[in-house]
Amino acid sequence: MRKILTQILIFTALYMMVFAIMRAVMLSSIIVPNNSNWGGVFLYGLGHDIRTFSAIFLPLFLCGFLSYFSGFIKLNLSKAYQILSSIYLAIISFIVAIFAFINFYYYQIYQNKIDMFIFGLKDDDTTALLSIIWSDYPVILILIIALIFTIFCVWINAKILKIKFKKTNQPLWVLIICNLILLYAYSIALRGHPTYNALRASTYQFSSFKPFNEISTNPIMALSWASKEYKNQAHFPPVKMSRIKELEEILFPIFSTTSPNANHAKTHIHFNLMESFGLGLLQEDERLEKELLGSLYSHFQSDFVFRRFLPSTSGTIDSLNRILFQSPIINLTSSKFQKTKLPFTAIDTYKKAGYKVVFAYAGNAAWYNINYFLKAQGVDEIIDETILISQYPNAKSSKHPYGIKDEYMYNKIFEIFNNATTPTIVISLGISNHPPYLHKGQNELNLDLNNSEINRYATDYKALLNAYSYANNSFGEYINRVKNSKFKDNIIIAATGDHPNREYKFDYKTEIAFGHSVPFYLYIPRNLQHNIYYDKYRIGSHKDIFPTLYNLSLNKTKYLSMGGKNMLSKPSDDRLEFAMHINVWANKDGIYPNSSPNGYKFQNYTTLKNSDEVFNLSDDKAEFHKLYEEFSYSVLALRLGLSVE
Known part of the structure; x- marks a missing residue:
C-alpha cells in the first residue's frame, strides 16, 4: 500500500506541476488587470487538479487496499501490478502532456476552457479540421515532447517500484485508523470539499475576470464536463406549458406581428452570414x-x-x-x-x-x-x-x-x-x-x-x-x-x-x-x-436580424420574436433593447458577463467597449441570461411538440 501511495503522490505532484506551468504560460499571453488575484488561478487550479488526479488514480488506490487481502488468497500479484500500473501511468502521462498543449491552443482560439465545441472535430468536417491542425500547430514537436515525458514517467515509476519499505510493527487498531483517515482524505480529494461536491461545471468560477476562471480549470476535467453537456444536448426533455407562460410574463411574449407593409412578399431578400x-x-x-x-x-x-x-x-x-x-x-x-x-x-x-x-x-x-x-x-x-x-x-x-x-x-x-x-x-x-x-x-x-x-x-x-x-x-x-x-x-x-x-x-x-x-x-x-x-449606436444581436427583415418585407405577419426587435423602428419596448451572446449580454445600462456578479459601464454610448467602472446587479439582471436560455429551449421544445400541461 505504501508503494502505491508513493506512486499516487509523486505522479500527482508531477502532473500538477505540468499544469501549473501550462497556466503560467497561458497567463503570460493575456493582459491582466492591475490588482487582479492571479494567485487564485493556481490555488483553484490546484483544487481542480487534485480532484482530477484523485479520480484518475482511484484504480491504483483500490489496488492498494486489495493488496491487504493477497495473503488470504495466496496470490502474488506484484509482478502483474508492476506491468499494468506502468502501462496505465504511461497512458496517463501521455494524455497529461497532450492535454497541456491542447488546453493552451484551445484557449488561444476560443478564449475559453475546453467546452463542447471541441466535439466539432467529430461533427464538423473531421478531415478538414485535422489538416488545419496539422498545418497550423507543431503537432510533431508536441508528440515528441509528450513521448519524452511519458518515457521519463515510466522511468520514475520503475524507480518507485524498486523501493524497499521496512515492515511496519504498528498494532492492528492503529493501521485500521490510519486507513480510515486515508479513505476519508481520498474522498475529500475526489469531491474537492469535506461536505459537498465542489469545483463542478456549475460552480468552478471564482473570479469576475473570466480568463482566470477558464485557465484555472483542469483540461481533462473540462473535457469530461464538455462531454456531459454534449451528451445532454442529445436529450430533449419536455417542458411544462405553465413554465413557458411564466417565462413569457417575466421576459417578453414569444410571438410578434409585423407592421403593415404594402410591398408584402414582393421584395427579394439576401441574408449573408x-x-x-x-x-x-x-x-x-x-x-x-x-x-x-x-x-x-x-x-x-x-x-x-x-x-x-x-x-x-x-x-x-x-x-x-x-x-x-x-x-x-x-x-x-x-x-x-x-x-x-x-x-x-x-x-x-x-x-x-x-x-x-x-x-x-x-x-x-x-x-x-x-x-x-x-x-x-x-x-x-x-x-x-x-x-x-x-x-x-x-x-x-x-x-x-x-x-x-x-x-x-x-x-x-x-x-x-x-x-x-x-x-x-x-x-x-x-x-x-x-x-x-x-x-x-x-x-x-x-x-x-x-x-x-x-x-x-x-x-x-x-x-x-x-x-x-x-x-x-x-x-x-x-x-x-x-x-x-x-x-x-x-x-x-x-x-x-x-x-x-x-x-x-x-x-x-x-x-x-x-x-x-x-x-x-x-x-x-x-x-x-x-x-x-x-x-x-443602437444595441442589438443576432436575435434582431430576422425581426428586422420581417418588418421590412412582410405585412401583418406573425413571427417568433424571442426578444428580437426591428432595428430600424423606433424603440417601443425597453425589454427588447438588449444584445445576447452565450457568454455576455448588454443593454443601454452596461455589460453583463456570465462569469461576473457585476456589471460594467460603457466607455461611451458609441461603443461596446467597457470602462473599469463596475456596478452591482439587480436580481432581474443577475438572472436574465439564465432565464433567456431556459426560455429559448422551452420555446424550441414547444415547437417540437415536447410541451406538457
Whole structure:
C-alpha cells in the first residue's frame, strides 16, 4: 500500500506541476488587470487538479487496499501490478502532456476552457479540421515532447517500484485508523470539499475576470464536463406549458406581428452570414478599416450599419441554428429531429409568405447534416461547393479544406436574383475567412503593424488579414453588382458575422463585449425605406436580424420574436433593447458577463467597449441570461411538440 501511495503522490505532484506551468504560460499571453488575484488561478487550479488526479488514480488506490487481502488468497500479484500500473501511468502521462498543449491552443482560439465545441472535430468536417491542425500547430514537436515525458514517467515509476519499505510493527487498531483517515482524505480529494461536491461545471468560477476562471480549470476535467453537456444536448426533455407562460410574463411574449407593409412578399431578400466577420480586427481605425473592408467600405459608409452588435455564440453552426431556427441546441441538425419540420423558423415564415427559399454555401452541404435538415424545413434549392465547381470550373483551384472562394458563391447568388421570377430569399454562408486562411485577393495586403498589434494574433497575421480582407472585398464587389443591376430596387441585403475571428486575442480589461462583436449591415433601396428610424449606436444581436427583415418585407405577419426587435423602428419596448451572446449580454445600462456578479459601464454610448467602472446587479439582471436560455429551449421544445400541461 505504501508503494502505491508513493506512486499516487509523486505522479500527482508531477502532473500538477505540468499544469501549473501550462497556466503560467497561458497567463503570460493575456493582459491582466492591475490588482487582479492571479494567485487564485493556481490555488483553484490546484483544487481542480487534485480532484482530477484523485479520480484518475482511484484504480491504483483500490489496488492498494486489495493488496491487504493477497495473503488470504495466496496470490502474488506484484509482478502483474508492476506491468499494468506502468502501462496505465504511461497512458496517463501521455494524455497529461497532450492535454497541456491542447488546453493552451484551445484557449488561444476560443478564449475559453475546453467546452463542447471541441466535439466539432467529430461533427464538423473531421478531415478538414485535422489538416488545419496539422498545418497550423507543431503537432510533431508536441508528440515528441509528450513521448519524452511519458518515457521519463515510466522511468520514475520503475524507480518507485524498486523501493524497499521496512515492515511496519504498528498494532492492528492503529493501521485500521490510519486507513480510515486515508479513505476519508481520498474522498475529500475526489469531491474537492469535506461536505459537498465542489469545483463542478456549475460552480468552478471564482473570479469576475473570466480568463482566470477558464485557465484555472483542469483540461481533462473540462473535457469530461464538455462531454456531459454534449451528451445532454442529445436529450430533449419536455417542458411544462405553465413554465413557458411564466417565462413569457417575466421576459417578453414569444410571438410578434409585423407592421403593415404594402410591398408584402414582393421584395427579394439576401441574408449573408460571413465567417469570422468580427469588428475587433478593425479596432475603430479608419485607415485599417478601408484596407480590410476593401469594396465593402463604401457600402458601410452609405448603407445601414450597426456596430454595437453581438453574435449569438462563438461557433458557426450554433449561431446559424439560433438565427434560422431559434434553437439553442448545437446539434439539432443531426439530432433525432433532423427530419422534423420546425414551425416558425425564418424559412417557414418566408415560405408561407410565398417566397422561394435558397441556401447557398461555399463549403460542402453535408456539414453538420445541414443539407438534409434544410430540405426537411422546406428549402427549395441547396447550392454548395459541388454545384459551384460544376458551374464555375475555375473554382476548383481555390478549394481549401472548408470550401472554395466566396466569389463563386456570390456569382451564383447574383445569377439567381437576376433570373428570379418570384420573390426569393437566399440564405448564404461564406467560408473564405476560415482557417487555414488560404484565400486572398489579387493584391496582397502590406500592413505595417507594430509589435503590440502583431501580438494580438494567435496565428500568421498576414494570412489571416489577407483572408479577412478578401472575404469582405468579395462581398463588397457583389453588392456593387447588385446596385447596378435590374433588380437593385427590389432587394434587401443583410449581413453579419457568425462570430468574431477566434485567433485575434481581445483585451478583457476593455473588450468584454466588444471582443465578441460583429457588424450588422443592411442595404435597403430608397424606394423601400418607409418609416425608417436609424440609430447606428443602437444595441442589438443576432436575435434582431430576422425581426428586422420581417418588418421590412412582410405585412401583418406573425413571427417568433424571442426578444428580437426591428432595428430600424423606433424603440417601443425597453425589454427588447438588449444584445445576447452565450457568454455576455448588454443593454443601454452596461455589460453583463456570465462569469461576473457585476456589471460594467460603457466607455461611451458609441461603443461596446467597457470602462473599469463596475456596478452591482439587480436580481432581474443577475438572472436574465439564465432565464433567456431556459426560455429559448422551452420555446424550441414547444415547437417540437415536447410541451406538457
